[in-house]
Amino acid sequence: xxxxxxxxxxxxxxxxxxxxxxxxxxxxxxxxxxxxxxxxxxxxxxxxxxxxxxxxxxxxxxxxxxxxxxxxxxxxxxxxxxxxxxxxxxxxxxxxxxxxxxxxxxxxxxxxxxxxxxxxxxxxxxxxxxxxxxxxxxxxxxxxxxxxxxxxxxx
Amino acid sequence: xxxxxxxxxxxxxxxxxxxxxxxxxxxxxxxxxxxxxxxxxxxxxxxxxxxxxxxxxxxxxxxxxxxxxxxxxxxxxxxxxxxxxxxxxxxxxxxxxxxxxxxxxxxxxxxxxxxxxxxxxxxxxxxxxxxxxxxxxxxxxxxxxxxxxxxxxxx
Numbered sequence: 001x002x003x004x005x006x007x008x009x010x011x012x013x014x015x016x017x018x019x020x021x022x023x024x025x026x027x028x029x030x031x032x033x034x035x036x037x038x039x040x041x042x043x044x045x046x047x048x049x050x051x052x053x054x055x056x057x058x059x060x061x062x063x064x065x066x067x068x069x070x071x072x073x074x075x076x077x078x079x080x081x082x083x084x085x086x087x088x089x090x091x092x093x094x095x096x097x098x099x100x101x102x103x104x105x106x107x108x109x110x111x112x113x114x115x116x117x118x119x120x121x122x123x124x125x126x127x128x129x130x131x132x133x134x135x136x137x138x139x140x141x142x143x144x145x146x147x148x149x150x151x152x153x154x155x
Numbered sequence: 156x157x158x159x160x161x162x163x164x165x166x167x168x169x170x171x172x173x174x175x176x177x178x179x180x181x182x183x184x185x186x187x188x189x190x191x192x193x194x195x196x197x198x199x200x201x202x203x204x205x206x207x208x209x210x211x212x213x214x215x216x217x218x219x220x221x222x223x224x225x226x227x228x229x230x231x232x233x234x235x236x237x238x239x240x241x242x243x244x245x246x247x248x249x250x251x252x253x254x255x256x257x258x259x260x261x262x263x264x265x266x267x268x269x270x271x272x273x274x275x276x277x278x279x280x281x282x283x284x285x286x287x288x289x290x291x292x293x294x295x296x297x298x299x300x301x302x303x304x305x306x307x308x309x310x
Contacts, residue, residue, distance in 0.1 A: 036223050036224045039231065039232075041238065051238070053238055059223065060239060061219050072192055077193065083208055084247065086245045087244070088244060091240065
């Protein structure tokens with residue numbers, strides 16, 4: 001038994017959960033990139049403008065990490081989530097530039113109990129992150145494990 | 156013309172580039188998770204031990220970001236890399252736990268000039284990240300754009 005709002009049983013195919021807004025500053029783009037992905041288009045505005053990305057642009061891994069925070073705040077924090085085996089596809093469709101504000105949503109595209117682990121189910125999401133102009137900047141498919149509400153020992 | 160060591164022409168199919176070692180501390184696992192993915196198994200040792208992951212475990216996005224740093228240090232920093240359109244597959248095969256030391260390698264599995272952008276080629280890598288026991292913790296396939304040595308305007 002869990003007191004969390006979102007357990008496996010609640011994440012039915014077709015459900016869409018909205019993600020809140022997240023503004024992306026030049027300072028945090030440079031800070032993340034300096035630690036993890038110090039390519040010039042992620043650390044320097046002039047280099048960004050001269051690059052294919054057209055401006056100081058977040059590392060794709062920064063966009064993924066910001067998205068994870070949005071997902072956490074939207075529902076993972078109040079869920080029985082047990083981790084994820086991976087990501088089946090990630091597309092960085094447009095650059096995330098300094099000053100952009102991200103939002104988006106995630107849709108359950110499949111959900112099934114896990115035969116190998118009683119009390120756990122696997123839910124596959126189609127995540128979509130958009131910018132302030134409604135353009136899709138990132139899309140992703142991602143299975144996540146959730147404990148069941150009634151029988152999930154780990155919940 | 157570029158003075159970088161690695162341009163499109165150098166990244167031939169079959170080449171493998173080794174990644175240097177990267178130790179992962181409990182402190183940095185908790186710091187990253189607190190900002191981007193504050194699930195209990197990523198922020199609290201006891202919660203990690205009680206979870207399917209079996210200990211205080213890095214967020215998968217943290218593993219991705221640490222891997223990007225290893226890739227950057229191994230060759231991206233000294234390359235004509237121009238960004239990436241995405242990741243075709245990511246598998247988090249085993250948890251990355253506090254105290255682990257990551258290493259690994261990346262292999263070029265395909266390389267071709269981009270018809271739509273003269274002077275740019277797309278190189279697809281198979282990345283593999285291992286822990287100090289030689290176990291694979293993460294695998295990934297990922298195309299990256301590189302300017303050509305001779306004709307790449309953006310290099």
